Amino acid sequence: MTAIDDSTVRDPDGLRADMVRALRDQDGIKSEPVAAAFAAVPRHQFAPEAPLELAYDLHRTVPVKKDEHGLDISVMSAAHLQAVMLEQAGIEPGMKVLEIGSGGVNAAYLQELVGPDGDVTTVDIDRDIIDRARLCLDNAGYTQVKTVVADGECGVPDGAPYDRIMVTAAAWDIPPSWISGLAEKGRLVVPLTVCGTTRSIAFDRDRDGLLSRSYSLAHFVPMQGEGAAEERKAMLRDGVALRTDDVRVPLNAQALDHALDTPRLERWSGAAYDLPDELELYLTLNLPSVARLHADKEVIERGLIEASARLGVPALVSEDSIAYRTRRENGDTGGFESGVVAHGPQAESLADEYVKLLRRWAHDHRRRGAATFRYLPGPAPSPLPRDAVRRRHGIVTATWR
Numbered sequence: 001m002t003a004i005d006d007s008t009v010r011d012p013d014g015l016r017a018d019m020v021r022a023l024r025d026q027d028g029i030k031s032e033p034v035a036a037a038f039a040a041v042p043r044h045q046f047a048p049e050a051p052l053e054l055a056y057d058l059h060r061t062v063p064v065k066k067d068e069h070g071l072d073i074s075v076m077s078a079a080h081l082q083a084v085m086l087e088q089a090g091i092e093p094g095m096k097v098l099e100i101g102s103g104g105v106n107a108a109y110l111q112e113l114v115g116p117d118g119d120v121t122t123v124d125i126d127r128d129i130i131d132r133a134r135l136c137l138d139n140a141g142y143t144q145v146k147t148v149v150a151d152g153e154c155g156v157p158d159g160a161p162y163d164r165i166m167v168t169a170a171a172w173d174i175p176p177s178w179i180s181g182l183a184e185k186g187r188l189v190v191p192l193t194v195c196g197t198t199r200s201i202a203f204d205r206d207r208d209g210l211l212s213r214s215y216s217l218a219h220f221v222p223m224q225g226e227g228a229a230e231e232r233k234a235m236l237r238d239g240v241a242l243r244t245d246d247v248r249v250p251l252n253a254q255a256l257d258h259a260l261d262t263p264r265l266e267r268w269s270g271a272a273y274d275l276p277d278e279l280e281l282y283l284t285l286n287l288p289s290v291a292r293l294h295a296d297k298e299v300i301e302r303g304l305i306e307a308s309a310r311l312g313v314p315a316l317v318s319e320d321s322i323a324y325r326t327r328r329e330n331g332d333t334g335g336f337e338s339g340v341v342a343h344g345p346q347a348e349s350l351a352d353e354y355v356k357l358l359r360r361w362a363h364d365h366r367r368r369g370a371a372t373f374r375y376l377p378g379p380a381p382s383p384l385p386r387d388a389v390r391r392r393h394g395i396v397t398a399t400w401r
């Protein structure tokens with residue numbers, strides 16, 4: 001690791017104080033213990049290759065390792081997301097904590113929060129990452145943190161049970177070891193991905209499995225190893241792809257590509273388009289046959305697909321037709337109205353079904369934090385309940401208040 005000379009830029013102490021202030025202003029930090037942890041840990045020492053400004057940026061990650069395609073497989077997570085998840089975890093002095101997915105800095109925050117009588121173990125599947133984390137932790141004085149190289153899918157049974165397990169890679173499922181590794185009143189904070197969209201969910205143990213107490217939008221590098229996502233991808237044409245992790249969804253690339261050449265049908269909901277991340281979550285978990293539609297800039301600029309698909313949008317798909325969300329300006333309110341674009345022989349019925357859902361969300365559930373998640377381990381019931389998503393080790397359900 002080569003440290004860069006930042007002596008002409010800002011001093012780290014000043015940047016850190018600014019970061020803590022901004023994290024409080026932006027509702028990342030809500031409690032004094034988390035503020036004290038962020039003020040204490042010399043964050044830049046965990047990203048010695050990065051410019052100081054990047055290390056102390058609230059919303060940007062610091063790249064650590066990429067795969068052969070140039071995609072990030074390890075990053076130092078953004079400070080805001082770390083603060084949100086640490087608040088979700090509700091860590092107290094003396095607790096025993098397991099972090100799955102290492103880097104060093106979050107483990108240092110955890111050590112600050114549990115204090116000298118607590119215990120922090122951090123595990124990563126990648127030896128390079130653990131060696132790097134170990135070096136940074138030791139240099140910054142966090143010698144007490146334990147580092148382990150292993151696939152986090154199996155937890156770290158040696159130290160179990162843990163009061164808190166915090167996962168810092170996007171998980172597609174919750175393996176049995178994470179539940180059995182929790183103390184009776186333990187809490188799991190995990191970025192859980194459903195059909196390409198991820199929420200950091202704080203789960204408490206209950207009689208049947210896990211019950212959520214809060215959730216927040218999150219972006220993470222994907223979990224590797226045994227727990228990696230099961231996902232299908234269909235390229236409809238250059239720059240247009242559909243992805244789904246639901247085995248029941250038909251992904252007929254040829255027929256759906258053909259559908260895109262049929263006239264587009266637009267339907268408008270009359271409902272406001274706002275709280276986009278909450279709406280996206282609702283659509284992803286309530287559309288009966290959902291895939292995520294991605295279109296690149298060029299396809300969008302040609303007008304074939306709406307801009308909503310630039311970062312991925314929940315699409316309702318059948319064998320030969322597709323419908324997805326869009327929006328338009330609402331001259332009366334100054335905001336936006338949500339709507340649907342559909343193509344293919346079943347465009348009308350898919351668009352109607354989609355619009356119904358947009359209206360239901362706007363009418364009944366349009367607020368922050370309206371969903372409650374459950375994770376029920378064990379074999380999936382047959383037939384699968386409509387509000388359930390099947391995983392390898394159990395099912396995820398989401399209900400809206």
Ligand SMILES: C[S@@+](CC[C@H](N)C(=O)[O-])C[C@H]1O[C@@H](n2cnc3c(N)ncnc32)[C@H](O)[C@@H]1O
Pocket residue numbers: 073074075076077100101102103104105106107123124125126129150151152153168169220221222223224225226227
């Ligand atoms: C976003 S980084 C972790 C950031 C870190 N917690 C920090 O302090 O900023 C995600 C890490 O998860 C690790 N990872 C991915 N799959 C894993 C698995 N199955 N078990 C353990 N670690 C895994 C990656 O190697 C990567 O280092």
